Amino acid sequence: MSDAPHIPVLLNEVLSAATPVGGVWLDGTLGAGGYTRALLDHGAEHVYGVDRDPRAAREMARWSADYSDRFTFLPGTFGQLDTLAREAGATALDGIVLDIGVSSMQIDEADRGFSFQKDGPLDMRMSDAGPSAADLVNGASEAELADILFQYGEERASRRIAQAIVAARPVADSTLRLAEIVSGVLPRQKPGQPHPATRSFQALRIAVNEELAELARALLAAEQMLRPGGVLIVVTFHSLEDRIVKRFLADRSGKGGGGNRYAPPTDVTPPSFELLNRKAVTASKDELERNPRSRSAKLRAARRTDAAAHPADVKGLGLPRLDLIQLGAGRS
Incomplete structure (x- = not known):
């Protein structure tokens, strides 16, 4: 782990949405444990x-004994949080918090391959298992790569x-080499603009x-x-993530539309969530000055009602086509 301090994003806002903090919680994106420790310190x-x-398990050893x-600690992906x-032994939870995306600790470690700020291997895996970015770059077809760049990076030059x-294959196992290839076919970066390889x-x-x-x-x-x-409570960092969370909570809270005033929807499923904030919560001016990473962060929160869970349908969440296929939800 990097020795650089990890600053939990929107921590005060997370605690505000969680208040009163009590009972059993699950932090689905543990990282350095910033949210977890705050929840425990405030009454969980x-x-x-x-x-x-x-x-994360090694980082946890620095602080977990205090509690x-x-x-x-449950090793696994947050998509398995119910099973885990x-x-x-948990039958139900009083709260769940998710901080989506890559952590600053992962970005700061050059050998993880998440960033082109320093040279490192083309890895990008949050775990040590499965295909790496180098495998994808050197093994996927041109059409597959273009789909990935367009759907997940919203890159128009995909x-x-x-x-x-x-x-350029075989592409060297180097983040700087890949950034160089991408930058070579895009307009030169202007002052104040993101690096040309950011979206890729x-x-x-x-x-x-x-x-x-x-x-x-x-x-x-x-x-469930x-x-x-x-x-x-969900904290996101880019529009693709936020769109999914926004649509999920809108649908589950009955704010997702459907029908019209002349022909209201029939057979409406009772809302399973109640929104805690109408709009996404963003960082305060003070936090923006302390932690630039909070610039793109958005928090959405909702409280579970006593209604049954809705059918597990992801088609209306705004997922890219590649994910719909992966989740078995069709090709359109």
Whole structure:
């Protein structure tokens, strides 16, 4: 783990949405344990911490002893949070918090391959298992690469970049080399603009870790595991993530539309969530000055009602086509 301090994003806002903090919580993206420790310090009886990154277990050793038997680490993905929690003995949860995307600790470690700020291997895996970004870059077809770059990075030059990557094969196992290939077919970066390879690196990272499909699974699992009155808090960092969370909560709270005033919807499923904030909560000016990473963070929160969970349908969540296929929800 990096020795650089990890600053939990929107921590005060998370605690505000969680208040009163009590009962059993699950932190689906444990990382350095910032949210978990805050929940325990503010009254949670027990917190289950889920993370697929084996480094999270090593980081946990620095602080977990302070909480004795009030904390349990569950290795795995947050898309499995219902299964993991039940296997650990939890029948229902009073709260779930998710901080979506890559952590600053992972970005800061060059050997993880998440960033092109320093040279490192083209890895990008949040766990140490499965195909890496290098496998994807060197093994996927040009059409597959273009789809990944467009759907996960919203990169308009996806076909041009995919063509350049394929032409450069075998691409060296180097983040700087990939960034160089991508930058070579895009307009030169202007002052104040993101690096030309930013969208491509985001897209490959999402694809390698199945991040959006995992988010969809986690939302469905949270609906199953939260007890009536339980709180779901999700912090996202880019529009693809936020769109999924926004649509899920709108649908589950009965704010998702359907029908019209002349022909109202029939057979309406009772809402399984009640929104705690009408709009996404963003960082305060003070936090923006302290922690630039909070600039793109958005928090959405909702409280579980006593209605039954809705059918597990992800088609209306705004998932990219690649994820719908992966989740078995069709090709359109």
